Amino acid sequence: MIDRERIVIDPRIRSGKPCIRGTRIAVTDVFDYLGGGMTIAEVLDDFPDLTLVDIQACFAFAANRDRRLVILSDETAIR
Numbered sequence: 001m002i003d004r005e006r007i008v009i010d011p012r013i014r015s016g017k018p019c020i021r022g023t024r025i026a027v028t029d030v031f032d033y034l035g036g037g038m039t040i041a042e043v044l045d046d047f048p049d050l051t052l053v054d055i056q057a058c059f060a061f062a063a064n065r066d067r068r069l070v071i072l073s074d075e076t077a078i079r
Contacts, residue, residue: 006057025043
């Protein structure tokens, strides 16, 4: 899987946040930039160490984590 090759969790880097291998850029950082309105091209321009494959790995990592979420039956929906 692409995310396992590119995303690492190391307690010595960013307090164990999932990061892109070889950088200190956390998966959440990438989503914060994209969610803030930056395009993928803008993120790649601002961070020349990143590749499109790194950003795709962030999406794959998040999707995999979402699939493993457990929803408790007594939770109420937030409206």
